[in-house]
Amino acid sequence: MFKKLLGMFSNDLAIDLGTANTLVLVKGQGIAINEPSVVAIQYDKHGQERILAVGQEAKEMVGKTPGNIKAIRPMKDGVIADFEVTEMMIRYFIEKAHKRKGFLSPRIIICVPYGLTQVERRAVKDSALSAGARYVYLIEEPMAAAIGAGLPVKDPNGNLVVDIGGGTTEIGVTSLGGLVLSKSIRVAGDNLDQAIVDYIKKNFNLLIGDRVAEDLKIKIGTAIPLDEELTTTVRGRDQVDGSLTSIEITSEHIRQAMKPSLEEIADALKSVLEETPPELAGDIVENGIVLTGGGALIRGLDKYLSDAVKLPVFIAEEPLLAVAKGTGKALEEIDLLQQTSYED
Numbered sequence: 450m451f452k453k454l455l456g457m458f459s460n461d462l463a464i465d466l467g468t469a470n471t472l473v474l475v476k477g478q479g480i481a482i483n484e485p486s487v488v489a490i491q492y493d494k495h496g497q498e499r500i501l502a503v504g505q506e507a508k509e510m511v512g513k514t515p516g517n518i519k520a521i522r523p524m525k526d527g528v529i530a531d532f533e534v535t536e537m538m539i540r541y542f543i544e545k546a547h548k549r550k551g552f553l554s555p556r557i558i559i560c561v562p563y564g565l566t567q568v569e570r571r572a573v574k575d576s577a578l579s580a581g582a583r584y585v586y587l588i589e590e591p592m593a594a595a596i597g598a599g600l601p602v603k604d605p606n607g608n609l610v611v612d613i614g615g616g617t618t619e620i621g622v623t624s625l626g627g628l629v630l631s632k633s634i635r636v637a638g639d640n641l642d643q644a645i646v647d648y649i650k651k652n653f654n655l656l657i658g659d660r661v662a663e664d665l666k667i668k669i670g671t672a673i674p675l676d677e678e679l680t681t682t683v684r685g686r687d688q689v690d691g692s693l694t695s696i697e698i699t700s701e702h703i704r705q706a707m708k709p710s711l712e713e714i715a716d717a718l719k720s721v722l723e724e725t726p727p728e729l730a731g732d733i734v735e736n737g738i739v740l741t742g743g744g745a746l747i748r749g750l751d752k753y754l755s756d757a758v759k760l761p762v763f764i765a766e767e768p769l770l771a772v773a774k775g776t777g778k779a780l781e782e783i784d785l786l787q788q789t790s791y792e793d
């Protein structure tokens with residue numbers, strides 16, 4: 450009761466700490482921040498560092514910075530690659546979202562990739578505590594994705610969600626409010642971008658950056674053949690003579706480039722289905738599989754995965770927001786959470 454009362458005087462926050470994007474929701478107000486998980490750091494001549502930009506502004510600096518500025522993605526492949534910068538980023542986003550704060554420091558629920566080590570979980574909690582959180586809860590990504598996709602996670606039924614983010618694809622089977630089974634592979638959006646860079650280098654002798662590859666994936670990427678293939682022009686540096694040049698690329702090329710990674714995602718899904726207890730598997734056969742995360746937006750991925758596992762596959766509404774929305778819903782039940790398994 451007392452804790453409930455305290456909650457009325459502070460803006461509790463829900464944070465989806467993604468490897469590609471970080472979203473912050475303020476309780477009762479909705480999404481306050483939706484920005485890339487990138488930090489630009491400037492070093493002075495004594496080697497001292499200071500934050501130059503965080504989020505969208507920092508992402509625009511990636512690959513374009515002079516020597517004394519570094520644009521860093523502190524979370525990579527679903528793990529914390531740089532603790533110090535992750536902490537700076539969490540602190541920056543909390544302070545920005547909580548600037549119109551009540552007179553109490555907030556309680557914060559943070560969604561973290563499945564399978565972070567105890568040390569990484571501790572680091573995330575400590576960053577939020579040192580940024581002024583009164584209490585920090587952690588929730589794992591597949592669970593938040595399932596809640597955000599509107600699946601009836603509390604029912605005694607099996608639900609299967611596949612969250613394809615930037616660094617990881619997380620597959621989870623939920624039932625009775627918990628994760629029964631989960632698998633995380635380091636094959637997701639970033640890996641697809643890298644596969645496109647490599648394919649274009651190998652087949653066209655053209656060097657392109659990650660940002661250009663990501664644009665190609667979003668603009669013309671497809672998991673299945675299209676009735677009318679899409680075409681676009683891509684600019685880069687010729688590997689042989691070093692000149693700047695442009696070539697025509699089709700959706701068929703991008704599909705070929707992404708094929709091995711998409712096969713890995715399909716194989717991971719198959720292995721989770723094989724391990725799912727029969728009672729829950731029956732529910733999944735009936736209800737199908739739900740895709741969340743930015744990767745769910747790849748053209749035809751639902752059909753591709755449905756063909757691979759011979760089950761219906763659906764795309765969640767606003768898949769890029771599903772994890773954040775799920776974390777936000779968990780925040781609304783934060784008083785309940787104090788007694789449940791979410792508490793770390």
Ligand SMILES: Nc1ncnc2c1ncn2[C@@H]1O[C@H](COP(=O)(O)OP(=O)(O)OP(=O)(O)O)[C@@H](O)[C@H]1O
Nearest residue numbers: 467468469470614615616617638742743744746747
């Ligand atoms: N329309 C689209 N088509 C294909 N991919 C897309 C599209 N829009 C976004 N993406 C990709 O989705 C990924 C980001 O997704 P999301 O924000 O769900 O990841 P994240 O939660 O930050 O990462 P993680 O779940 O690994 O922590 C990026 O790789 C981005 O390129």
